Amino acid sequence: MIRKIGIVGSGQMGSGIAQVCATGGYDLVLYDVSAEQLEKAKKVISGGLGRLVAKGKLDEAAKTAALARIVTSTELASLADVDLVIEAATENEAVKRKIFTSVCTVVKKDAILATNTSSISVTRLAAATDRPEKFMGMHFMNPAPVMQLVELIRGIATDEPTFKSVRELTVKLGKTPANAEDFPAFIVNRILLPMINEAIYTLYEGVGSVESIDTAMRLGANHPMGPLQLADFIGLDICLSVMQVLYEGLADSKYRPCPLLVKYVEAGWLGRKSERGFYDYRGETPIPTR
Ligand code: NAD
Numbered sequence: 622m623i624r625k626i627g628i629v630g631s632g633q634m635g636s637g638i639a640q641v642c643a644t645g646g647y648d649l650v651l652y653d654v655s656a657e658q659l660e661k662a663k664k665v666i667s668g669g670l671g672r673l674v675a676k677g678k679l680d681e682a683a684k685t686a687a688l689a690r691i692v693t694s695t696e697l698a699s700l701a702d703v704d705l706v707i708e709a710a711t712e713n714e715a716v717k718r719k720i721f722t723s724v725c726t727v728v729k730k731d732a733i734l735a736t737n738t739s740s741i742s743v744t745r746l747a748a749a750t751d752r753p754e755k756f757m758g759m760h761f762m763n764p765a766p767v768m769q770l771v772e773l774i775r776g777i778a779t780d781e782p783t784f785k786s787v788r789e790l791t792v793k794l795g796k797t798p799a800n801a802e803d804f805p806a807f808i809v810n811r812i813l814l815p816m817i818n819e820a821i822y823t824l825y826e827g828v829g830s831v832e833s834i835d836t837a838m839r840l841g842a843n844h845p846m847g848p849l850q851l852a853d854f855i856g857l858d859i860c861l862s863v864m865q866v867l868y869e870g871l872a873d874s875k876y877r878p879c880p881l882l883v884k885y886v887e888a889g890w891l892g893r894k895s896e897r898g899f900y901d902y903r904g905e906t907p908i909p910t911r
Contacts, residue, residue: 623733623790627652627703629720630710631662631693634737637765638709640666643687644679644766645794650700651693659693666691669766697727704729705790707759709737712862717741718749725751733783735759739810739859740866743803744776753778759787760807761796771796772807805870806863814863817855818879820848824899824911825881831899831909849899850907852882853892861886 626642628635631653639651639662653659670687673679679687692699700706706728710720721734728734734756736746747753758774771791775784791798801807806814820834829837835847844851852860860882867876885891885898890910892898900907 623647623704623786625649625703625705627700627706627728629653629700629706629708629724631655631659632709632711634761634763634765635709636662636665637669637763638707638737638761639691640669640687640766641761641794641796643690644670644673644683646690648690649692650703651691652695652697652699653693654695656695659695663691663693673766697723700724701727702729703732705733705735705787707735707737709761712739712741714741714745717746721746721749731755733757733786735787737761740806740863742776742805743774744778747776747778754780755783757783757787758801758803758807759791760801760809762809769797770809771798772801772809773798774801774803774807776803805866810863811867814860814867815876817848817852817860818864818876818882821852821879821882824849825879831911853898853900853902855892856894857882857885857891857898 626647626649628639628649628651631651635651639649642649651659651662667688670679670684674681674684706724708717708720710716717736717738724734734750736743736758737760738758739760743758747756750756753776756776757779760772760774762768762770773788773791788798799808823829823834824831831849835849838844838847861878864876864878868878889895890897893902896902897910899910901910
């Protein structure tokens, strides 16, 4: 039975997941190596809950109660009594392996461990723990409080009770689970990123301009955002790294990252976060860069 949750990493995803768990009624410990990041996360969560109150989706008392359920800590030992750890630290395999190895020394023997990784093999991370059968992927989408889906990924050793517990929790948090096997990029990114990469090839080969490609997919395929606009939103460095994971992990040339994507990343044109990508965001309205 999952009652108390530990979240490792309080960045963009960790703070969003903490907000979701706290509004879902769970006590939680938000752990990070950086005290500064934890301070920032508290503000982000409070701001997120405040927006829900402003929209009438949450009352003031529920906001106060949710915030009271969150304890922040830079001490690993604070995870000693949690039933589930959701790891949402930096996307780096060495960092995550080290986290899981040390988490195992402080948590209860029967605590479940989950990772929010977007691309690292769940089975490989499970091997860094003393309990691969109690380990799985729990992949929230960004932003976690808004997006409905959570991908649930079994490692090769994940046992049924672990999978069932995390699935039940996902539903209790008001999310919809989709089960995925442990293959590179799971389901959403496996399908979405090659589509974006293809849009960049379409631009690279001169089939259409940035504007015509995005207009075509918005109005012709009913996508809420054009693929190049979406790429800028995700971050072009992230898009490239997912394509590299697919290309290397599946050894198939159909996942070859478009050279134009590589060039934008090399230029430091990473999309919205650097104010320039397929669009230039430095003015009033975004202007296509090609
Ligand atoms: P982020 O950089 O915003 O946050 C990472 C946090 O981890 C930072 O606060 C950092 O201080 C902390 N951290 C680093 N080393 C640590 C350690 N040893 N112990 C504890 N905390 C540590 O990253 P993010 O965007 O929130 O991504 C986190 C995870 O979620 C990654 O695995 C990423 O692939 C995954 N993810 C990201 C997105 C996204 O769109 N950003 C979507 C889904 C999943």
